[in-house]
Amino acid sequence: MRRTAITGVGVVAPGGVTRDAFWAALVAGRSATRRITFFDPSEFRSQIAAECDFDPIAAGLSELEVRRMDRYVQFAVAAAIEAVADSAIELGTEDRERIGVALGSAVGGTTLLESDYVAVSDGGRDWLVDPDLASPHIYQALVPSALASEVSVRFGAQGPSVVVSTGCTSGIDAIGFGHQMIQDGEADVVISGASESGISPISMACFDPIRATSANNDEAESASRPFDLKRDGFVMGEGGAVLVLEELERARARGAHVYCEISGYAGRGNAFHMTGLKPDGLEMSEAIMDAMRQGDLEPADIDYVNAHGSGTRQNDVHETAAIKRALGEHAYRIPVSSIKSMVGHSLGGIGAIEMAACALAIEHGVAPPTANLTHADPQCDLDYTPRVARRLPIDVALSTGSGFGGFQSAMILARDDLRKAA
Amino acid sequence: MTEAPFTYDDLKHILVERIGLSEAEVPEDLDITFGELGLDSLAIVEVQLSLQQDYGVSIPDEDADAIGTLREAIDYTNHRLLSVEVV
Amino acid sequence: MMTTLPERRRRAVITGIGVVAPNGIGTDAWWSATTSGTSGINRISRFDPSRYATQFAGEVDGFDALDYISRRLMMQTDRWTWMGLAAANMAFDDAAFRPDDYDPYSMSVITASSSGGNEFGQVEIQKLWSKGANHVGAYQSIAWFYAATTGQISIQHGIKGASGVVVTEGAGGIDALAHGRRAVFRGIDAVVSGGVEAPIGPYALTCQMATGRLSSVADETAYRPFDERASGYVPGEGGAILLVENLESAIRRGAPTIYGEILGYGATHDGHHPWAPPPDASQLARAIKLALRDARIEPEDLDVVFADGAASRAWDDLEAQALHEALGDHAAAVPVSVPKSMTGRLYAGGASLDVASALLAMRHGVIPPTVHADRPIPGCGLDIVRDVSRSADVRTALVLARGYGGFNSALVLRRISTPDITNDAHLEAR
Numbered sequence: 001m002r003r004t005a006i007t008g009v010g011v012v013a014p015g016g017v018t019r020d021a022f023w024a025a026l027v028a029g030r031s032a033t034r035r036i037t038f039f040d041p042s043e044f045r046s047q048i049a050a051e052c053d054f055d056p057i058a059a060g061l062s063e064l065e066v067r068r069m070d071r072y073v074q075f076a077v078a079a080a081i082e083a084v085a086d087s088a089i090e091l092g093t094e095d096r097e098r099i100g101v102a103l104g105s106a107v108g109g110t111t112l113l114e115s116d117y118v119a120v121s122d123g124g125r126d127w128l129v130d131p132d133l134a135s136p137h138i139y140q141a142l143v144p145s146a147l148a149s150e151v152s153v154r155f156g157a158q159g160p161s162v163v164v165s166t167g168c169t170s171g172i173d174a175i176g177f178g179h180q181m182i183q184d185g186e187a188d189v190v191i192s193g194a195s196e197s198g199i200s201p202i203s204m205a206c207f208d209p210i211r212a213t214s215a216n217n218d219e220a221e222s223a224s225r226p227f228d229l230k231r232d233g234f235v236m237g238e239g240g241a242v243l244v245l246e247e248l249e250r251a252r253a254r255g256a257h258v259y260c261e262i263s264g265y266a267g268r269g270n271a272f273h274m275t276g277l278k279p280d281g282l283e284m285s286e287a288i289m290d291a292m293r294q295g296d297l298e299p300a301d302i303d304y305v306n307a308h309g310s311g312t313r314q315n316d317v318h319e320t321a322a323i324k325r326a327l328g329e330h331a332y333r334i335p336v337s338s339i340k341s342m343v344g345h346s347l348g349g350i351g352a353i354e355m356a357a358c359a360l361a362i363e364h365g366v367a368p369p370t371a372n373l374t375h376a377d378p379q380c381d382l383d384y385t386p387r388v389a390r391r392l393p394i395d396v397a398l399s400t401g402s403g404f405g406g407f408q409s410a411m412i413l414a415r416d417d418l419r420k421a422a
Numbered sequence: 423m424t425e426a427p428f429t430y431d432d433l434k435h436i437l438v439e440r441i442g443l444s445e446a447e448v449p450e451d452l453d454i455t456f457g458e459l460g461l462d463s464l465a466i467v468e469v470q471l472s473l474q475q476d477y478g479v480s481i482p483d484e485d486a487d488a489i490g491t492l493r494e495a496i497d498y499t500n501h502r503l504l505s506v507e508v509v
Numbered sequence: 510m511m512t513t514l515p516e517r518r519r520r521a522v523i524t525g526i527g528v529v530a531p532n533g534i535g536t537d538a539w540w541s542a543t544t545s546g547t548s549g550i551n552r553i554s555r556f557d558p559s560r561y562a563t564q565f566a567g568e569v570d571g572f573d574a575l576d577y578i579s580r581r582l583m584m585q586t587d588r589w590t591w592m593g594l595a596a597a598n599m600a601f602d603d604a605a606f607r608p609d610d611y612d613p614y615s616m617s618v619i620t621a622s623s624s625g626g627n628e629f630g631q632v633e634i635q636k637l638w639s640k641g642a643n644h645v646g647a648y649q650s651i652a653w654f655y656a657a658t659t660g661q662i663s664i665q666h667g668i669k670g671a672s673g674v675v676v677t678e679g680a681g682g683i684d685a686l687a688h689g690r691r692a693v694f695r696g697i698d699a700v701v702s703g704g705v706e707a708p709i710g711p712y713a714l715t716c717q718m719a720t721g722r723l724s725s726v727a728d729e730t731a732y733r734p735f736d737e738r739a740s741g742y743v744p745g746e747g748g749a750i751l752l753v754e755n756l757e758s759a760i761r762r763g764a765p766t767i768y769g770e771i772l773g774y775g776a777t778h779d780g781h782h783p784w785a786p787p788p789d790a791s792q793l794a795r796a797i798k799l800a801l802r803d804a805r806i807e808p809e810d811l812d813v814v815f816a817d818g819a820a821s822r823a824w825d826d827l828e829a830q831a832l833h834e835a836l837g838d839h840a841a842a843v844p845v846s847v848p849k850s851m852t853g854r855l856y857a858g859g860a861s862l863d864v865a866s867a868l869l870a871m872r873h874g875v876i877p878p879t880v881h882a883d884r885p886i887p888g889c890g891l892d893i894v895r896d897v898s899r900s901a902d903v904r905t906a907l908v909l910a911r912g913y914g915g916f917n918s919a920l921v922l923r924r925i926s927t928p929d930i931t932n933d934a935h936l937e938a939r
Contacts, residue, residue: 043642068783096780097795107654108676113716117634120715124638131561131715139913140783142716143623143856144655145678149914152778158792160776161916162684163676165622165655173673180691186776202634205642206649209467211483267671269663271613274585274651276463283669286614404651405660407672440646442580464585467647475644 004182004262005251005416008087008244009356010079010193014050014237014343017059019082022343022353023360026368027389031342033235034220036199044204046213048220050237050344051199054078065150068137070109072197073150075240075349080151080191087244087256089189091155100159100187101148103242104174104194106167106348106403108144111200116141151191159187168308168403169267170194171241171351172411176265178245188247193356195240196349204236210275212312222372224345226309226338227316227384229375234310237344241356248416259359263295263396263414270406277314277402281322284400284408288326291410297396299327302334302412304367304392306354306399307384309338310345315402320380322400322408335392337385341371351401351409358397358413365393428477428499433492436472441465452493473499521690521700521771522925524764525604525752526865527596529705531567531745531852535599540869543877544898548851550729550743556711562725563718566709567745567853578665585648586661587626588746589707593658594665596750597701601666604752605765606699608666617670617697618663619689620750621681621704622655623856628710629653662701670697678912679817680776682748682860683920687774689753698758703864704857705748717744720784720913722821729881732854734818734847735825735893736882742820745849748858749865756925768868772905772923773804779915786823790831793917797835797907800919804905808836811843811921812903813876815863817911818847822886828909829889844901846894848877860910864920867906871924876901 009019015032016022025032033050041047052075056066059078066074084091116138120129140146145163152161160181164174171194178192207213214233216223224235251258268283268290292298305327307319324331339357340350361367366389373386395418401409430452437443441461449459456466470486473479473495479502481489489495526536531549533539542549549567558564574583574591577598583591601608608616630653636644651657656674663672671692675685682704689700708717717723724731724741732742759767775796779787801808817828832840848866849859870876876899883895908920 097777101778106656113630114634117631117712118638120712121635121638124635124640127635127711128556128560129711129715131718134715134719136719138716138719142627142713143676143678143913145623145676145681145912145914145916146783148677149778149912149916150783152780152915153783156780158778158780158795161677161778162776165674165676166672167654167656167660170656177673177688184691184694201642202630202637202645202649205637205645206633208642209471209645209647210464210650211467212650215483267673268614269618269660269669269672271663271667271669273462274464274657274660274664286669287671403656404654405656406664407656407660440584442582442584444580460581464647464651465581468584471643471647475640480643 002183002185003248004179005246005248006243006259006359007246007251007256008083009259009359010082010086011241011353011356012052012054012075012079013239013353014052017052017054026339026342026357027366029369029371029387029389031221031371033224033344038199039201045208045215046204047217048223048235049199050235052239069150070112070141072105072195073147075197076103076147076151076195076242077154079193079240079242083242083244096156097158098188099157100181100190101152101157101161102164102174102178102181102190102192103147103151104164104170104348105144105147105196106165106170107196107198109141110198110203112141114200114202147195155191157191166407167405168347169351169401169407169409170348172399172401172409173267175243175352175355176411179262179265182245182247188250190245191242192245193240193242194349194352196346197238198347199236199238224311224341225372226311226341226370227377227380228373229377231311233312234340234345237346239343239346239353240349241352243355258416260362260413261416263412264291265411266290267409270408272406275404277318279317279321281318281325284322284402285325287408287410288398288400291412295412295414299330301396302327302398303394304334304361304397305336306358306397307336307338308400308402309340311340317379319400320382323382331382335367335385335390336382337368337370339368354399355411358399361397362394362413362415366391367394426500427503428496430496433496436469440468440472453491455490479503519694520756521693521753522756522759523751523768523868524754524759524766525600525606526868527599527603527750528865529569529572529592529596529747530862531569531747534569534572543848543851544875546878546880546896548729548880550731550853553709555709561714563714563723563743564727565731566743568709569747585652587629587652587707589626589705590658590661592705592707592747593750594661596705597662600750600752606752608668613667613669615670615698616668617672617692618659618668618701619673619685619692620659620702621685621857622674622676623678623681623706624708624713625655626653626657627713628707631710631712677916679854679856679859680910680912680916680918681857682864683908683910683918684776686771686864686920690771693753693755698755700753701750702753703749703751703861706856706858707746708744708856709746732820732850733881734820734850734879735886735889737884737886739820739822739825743853745853745855748855749861751864767925769871769922769924771920773800773921775799775803776918781915783914786827790827790834793827793831794834796917796919797831800921804921806905808839810905811907812901813870813906814843814845815867815908816845816847817909818849825886829891832891841890844876844894844899845891846876847879850880850882860908863908867908867922870903871906874900874902
């Protein structure tokens, strides 16, 4: 059975637009949420977000690429450049036909789609819009497959290439898709991850009425407070991360640095409601247990849980129940944390950013904290690693994700030298 | 008696046009909750948005949670509309 | 329900088909129109297209969502999701499969998506910019995004297995079915798969026209693949939802129809340019070869090819080259058809509908035609089935699809006949 190693990590995140800067910010427990600067947020209920101070040219993109690529595609290309460099894969000698791409995004080119709409509709006045005013690359904003094709093109990768768009679990699910490509022998290397750049008026406007986002505008830096008694919703974020997935034996054969392997990946649907969650966390716990079974793991093997932890009142209760149901008493003995407390919730992108955090947590033996966690909620009684990162050996990390549409996903990363002899 | 600017028929119109209920599904009994009519959390938000968007009555979070029945929605809306100063 | 490691002893077969298409709502109506060469491409009527260069498209006239879903659900979803829910219901009926009868974790929903709930989104963005942020509705957060149709299908039918959404533009229908097959290999017994699209609105059309690939011919002949007069394609709405089951479970429950098996799959990317055609057809050819190898068949085993049919010269030439490169001598002998010439390109629905065409061709022994393509491009060297259907014993079909940006996907389907089912040989490891 082919196994999937992670040999490269690249990140573009709020507070840290490179892998090292991202990790440093996480370890320092530093929050990157602030009042929105990309547009005037005054008319919105939630006026805060975690924005990336991103310079695409500094990240290695060309002027031409910057002009034609949507911001979320730029994030992915930048993270992919960093991840591929990190993996030390020699693209020049690789069989490009065995390199695949699996990337996720929930809302794709929504920002460009909206800004162009303003132009062609004369500020929203005309339903029969004027095509002459559309930007030349507007089609790529309508259909998010450009995320994968731009990365395939950038690296000359000719293996299977896909975009996975399962809402807020897109990040985990895209990496899970890449993992299955390797398991099934369709590719030997997969450039896999996710990206989102949805800090735009329509995105803020759509979460306002359902009160999913925090309205704590006066305390922007501490507004994202997962598991805290006073939490009032998630803080919108943007960003992306890419992992280089590689078949384990060939990674070892070339002397690659292996962060860890993907021990298991599973998904479930709650088949309940497009946005609502039941407090029992049943389907998420099923996904967790399935992921554990794939790697022959027991609850006691899990050293750290990177939670979805969006900071909505319902999610944090749902997820706490799911973790307890899947891990039993062991859930109380290990650190759990949500990095959305620091980098916000970048919808389809965050799942990959969280997987990157897990790989780095294993690598460095540090569990990032849940920032802004100061008031205990009796309904959330696990150890959420409040405010301060914690040093401990992490051999196995579990990451969970939950999203609109009822999607529940779980992925487990494990040090590759742990596997019991086959 | 002050004429109520927002009526049962107005609320019925919202339920039919924005939520998709049929005319027959809207009960005469005003103390039925929206939940009992089968409206989920999103649909209830949509009703409140209609009040905001079509009648100019913006509903702060704490008031929103207190509007559970048809009667409460009608009374709240009228209370807000009638308390606006006429210049 | 455990996700097992991929197990090739499990086999993915299609037991139900639901179609919403510009030339027919419902599989029977669509197949009847398709085999008689009846096109659904007409002047756009849902809005006034006069100011647009492309004025023709494949609209699904007379589609009434209320025939399939409640008015309440209609208010919360885009036309794209209405069609998806409708086609899913049809596929369940066709398969005599009631999700309530099965373990929720034994089923998944994996569909392709391309432009998502774009019209719903356009309405909401319009309200935001013309009236203000507080005029956006509560349903925007669930109606527009690309996962909305998969999500709603899973909720409406109580489906809890690992579900997914694949976006590879025109190749999506094949890629979603292939991912459904991966799920079956990993222990899922039934997958609702395929895809639909609803891209006919002023803004969506504007976005599509920006590629320069749409035809501005103002009649039904606007989309004529492999023809020397080809000037691009027109979009269409609709597609197909297919029920994919593990063969053993389908037999055990007494599925009334087993159309065929997903026998092989291959996918590649040109890795060349974000939109320009590649210098050669090698990656499209390789997708075909990978599918044949996965299916363990030779080119000569193919009885029909349903081609991608871009209807622009450079792309049609490349596809012809790919077929010659991958199938050798057999490329000139095997019948090739592009029935989407009667519907327009349906993006997430396109390859899905082509798979339905392939399965029905197998079932009925009829290959539907390509219409308005009677002046073949010189040097094409393919046997294009033109204008009228052709009788043929179709046992094995190849379906090809390309996605904007360089995606190439190929699927091999094989008819399942009764001896295959009753014979235990199918349980041997492949």
